Amino acid sequence: MRTLDHTRKILQGERLLSIYFTAGYPSLDSTLDIASTLEKSGANFLEIGIPYSDPVADGPVIQESSQKALQNGMSLKVLFEQLKTLREHVQIPVFLMGYFNTVLQYGVEEFCAACQAVGVDGAIIPDLPLYEYEEMYQPIFEKYGISNVFLVTPQTSDERIRKIDALSTSFIYLLSSNATTGKELQVEDRSEAYFSRIKNMGLSSPIVIGFGISNRETHQKATNHANGAIVGTAFVRVLGKEQLAASDISEFIASFK
Amino acid sequence: MSKYQVDKRGYYGPFGGAYVPEMLYPNVEELQNEYLNIIQDPSFREDFVKLLKDYVGRPSPLYLAGRLSEKYGARIFLKREDLNHTGAHKINNTIGQILLAERLGKKRIIAETGAGQHGVATATVCALKGLECVVYMGEVDIERQAPNVARMKMMGATVVPATSGSKTLKDATNEALRDWINNPVDTHYIIGSVVGPHPYPDMVARFQSIISEETRKQLMEQTGSSHADHVIACVGGGSNAAGMFYHFLDDESVNIIAVEAAGHGVHSGESAATTALGREGVLHGSRSILMQTDDGQVTEPYSISAGLDYPGIGPQHAWLFQSGRATFVSATDDEAMQAGLLLTKLEGIIPAIESAHALAHLEKMTFKGDETVVICLSGRGDKDLDNYMKYFGF
Numbered sequence: 001m002r003t004l005d006h007t008r009k010i011l012q013g014e015r016l017l018s019i020y021f022t023a024g025y026p027s028l029d030s031t032l033d034i035a036s037t038l039e040k041s042g043a044n045f046l047e048i049g050i051p052y053s054d055p056v057a058d059g060p061v062i063q064e065s066s067q068k069a070l071q072n073g074m075s076l077k078v079l080f081e082q083l084k085t086l087r088e089h090v091q092i093p094v095f096l097m098g099y100f101n102t103v104l105q106y107g108v109e110e111f112c113a114a115c116q117a118v119g120v121d122g123a124i125i126p127d128l129p130l131y132e133y134e135e136m137y138q139p140i141f142e143k144y145g146i147s148n149v150f151l152v153t154p155q156t157s158d159e160r161i162r163k164i165d166a167l168s169t170s171f172i173y174l175l176s177s178n179a180t181t182g183k184e185l186q187v188e189d190r191s192e193a194y195f196s197r198i199k200n201m202g203l204s205s206p207i208v209i210g211f212g213i214s215n216r217e218t219h220q221k222a223t224n225h226a227n228g229a230i231v232g233t234a235f236v237r238v239l240g241k242e243q244l245a246a247s248d249i250s251e252f253i254a255s256f257k
Numbered sequence: 258m259s260k261y262q263v264d265k266r267g268y269y270g271p272f273g274g275a276y277v278p279e280m281l282y283p284n285v286e287e288l289q290n291e292y293l294n295i296i297q298d299p300s301f302r303e304d305f306v307k308l309l310k311d312y313v314g315r316p317s318p319l320y321l322a323g324r325l326s327e328k329y330g331a332r333i334f335l336k337r338e339d340l341n342h343t344g345a346h347k348i349n350n351t352i353g354q355i356l357l358a359e360r361l362g363k364k365r366i367i368a369e370t371g372a373g374q375h376g377v378a379t380a381t382v383c384a385l386k387g388l389e390c391v392v393y394m395g396e397v398d399i400e401r402q403a404p405n406v407a408r409m410k411m412m413g414a415t416v417v418p419a420t421s422g423s424k425t426l427k428d429a430t431n432e433a434l435r436d437w438i439n440n441p442v443d444t445h446y447i448i449g450s451v452v453g454p455h456p457y458p459d460m461v462a463r464f465q466s467i468i469s470e471e472t473r474k475q476l477m478e479q480t481g482s483s484h485a486d487h488v489i490a491c492v493g494g495g496s497n498a499a500g501m502f503y504h505f506l507d508d509e510s511v512n513i514i515a516v517e518a519a520g521h522g523v524h525s526g527e528s529a530a531t532t533a534l535g536r537e538g539v540l541h542g543s544r545s546i547l548m549q550t551d552d553g554q555v556t557e558p559y560s561i562s563a564g565l566d567y568p569g570i571g572p573q574h575a576w577l578f579q580s581g582r583a584t585f586v587s588a589t590d591d592e593a594m595q596a597g598l599l600l601t602k603l604e605g606i607i608p609a610i611e612s613a614h615a616l617a618h619l620e621k622m623t624f625k626g627d628e629t630v631v632i633c634l635s636g637r638g639d640k641d642l643d644n645y646m647k648y649f650g651f
Binding site: 052053055056057059060063067070075076097100101102103104105106126127128129131132137150151152153155156167175178179180 | 274275277278279280282283421422427431434435438439441442537538539540541542547549551552553554556601
């Protein structure tokens with residue numbers, strides 16, 4: 001039985017490497033193979049993207065992977081079918097990341113129940129804000145033991161960050177800068193100050209930095225300030241290679257170590 | 258408080274809210290906290306009203322269309338938003354928002370546009386105020402609305418093509434939201450319709466409510482009563498309709514009719530008739546009614562009118578539809594084009610194809626002789642001449 005405490009303990013590690021990839025990309029049935037190869041290659045936890053037609057928080061690379069996945073026939077229904085055997089292949093924490101409309105149409109309760117049934121640990125839904133979550137959906141997520149992961153940006157106030165910390169049951173997703181996905185991380189004085197501010201707040205949730213992490217250097221810089229960092233666009237680019245091999249994935253992960 | 262207006266938390270019944278990623282939360286929160294204080298401030302009102310009068314040319318006439326009235330057997334008034342500077346109602350909102358942006362200390366303006374009218378209106382107010390202006394426009398719309406693209410460029414705006422998805426308004430809106438995420442501090446996003454996260458639907462409706470405010474006064478002057486039996490407007494996102502309906506909503510004896518674009522027919526697979534085809538969903542920051550697949554992917558809408566091919570409607574319209582306060586109908590491309598030509602021949606007014614959809618509904622109505630009808634003529638047809646020429650073979 002997977003528990004939130006177990007997941008949270010893993011996320012409290014150091015220099016964790018997490019990988020995002022889009023379900024159904026590059027091919028409809030590639031999701032589990034990619035997840036399994038990522039774990040064997042040393043990834044510490046995963047975000048599997050639910051493709052959406054209008055992903056406003058994403059840059060062009062992830063948007064194109066979503067469009068291709070939709071053309072391939074991916075949907076939440078298909079994804080949950082594929083994930084039925086997830087835990088036979090993958091032991092590390094897995095989160096689903098997507099936009100709220102797809103979850104709403106599936107049914108928020110049905111979504112949480114399906115996550116629990118297949119062993120998904122939580123969800124990252126960037127356009128489901130704190131207020132709407134608290135007002136409408138928190139009891140449902142709690143009923144099924146599914147973590148809802150909140151984002152924090154350089155503009156988020158300390159007061160709001162403390163509230164997010166209190167509501168978080170897995171990790172806080174710290175955006176490296178105010179940007180859509182795929183922008184290179186620039187650790188300037190400003191971001192150093194921002195990362196330090198967060199670190200000095202003494203939050204109880206693990207912090208994982210995302211957006212703009214593309215290589216060993218940026219991963220190291222980010223994890224100087226946080227428990228882990230998430231690589232998305234750079235990995236989705238690897239998946240876009242013609243004649244993708246499992247070794248491409250393991251070499252990519254190795255390049256971060 | 259009217260039951261059809263936004264509540265304190267940004268909802269119209271179950272619709273509305275602010276479904277934005279955290280990256281946009283501070284921008285939206287700043288607007289939520291400031292917009293009412295700013296736009297209700299007497300000095301703001303003074304600036305807004307003065308610009309509407311001297312720059313836009315308001316009040317726009319309420320014209321009793323004699324020959325049209327004779328044809329349909331009712332007193333049909335046209336609210337002439339087409340006579341505004343820049344040729345459509347869009348300028349009312351952009352004047353309001355540029356004054357707001359100024360007061361918020363913003364240096365850069367972004368906007369999205371479909372038919373180009375909102376882009377032109379935004380480029381216009383940016384020129385007026387000397388602010389940088391970036392307009393996102395679908396690649397397809399850039400091709401079919403070339404004169405408006407030229408106008409925006411002449412006024413110093415940068416027009417950025419949206420190349421994703423259907424390359425139309427929905428995608429231009431996505432690109433503008435992305436720009437705002439990447440430029441959260443110095444940039445104000447002038448949304449052109451009553452869509453987007455709270456407070457946009459309410460803010461835009463308030464700026465457009467000048468349409469019905471004037472209409473009621475003008476009806477009183479011309480008919481001795483501010484009452485109308487029927488008020489009709491076209492709905493894409495729904496900004497002209499929101500303004501046209503605003504001051505009539507609480508008078509339940511007024512029949513409010515919203516006309517959507519049915520394209521080649523509501524069930525043809527090429528349509529933008531949102532209330533007929535859509536269901537509750539979240540897009541571009543608010544919960545409303547949305548055309549989508551079973552899986553929640555947004556459907557590509559179609560209309561001959563670039564200004565109406567949006568897959569959703571504003572949350573207030575969704576509430577007016579669900580509560581039954583307004584009647585939602587649709588008109589096909591063919592019906593709209595014929596109605597546009599009819600108005601041109603009977604009254605010497607070439608309407609925008611958007612507005613022609615509202616006019617088309619007259620064919621489906623029956624009147625007692627003395628009923629008063631007001632139709633919002635939201636824009637003029639100059640920008641659509643190519644379309645009219647191709648359609649009729651002129």
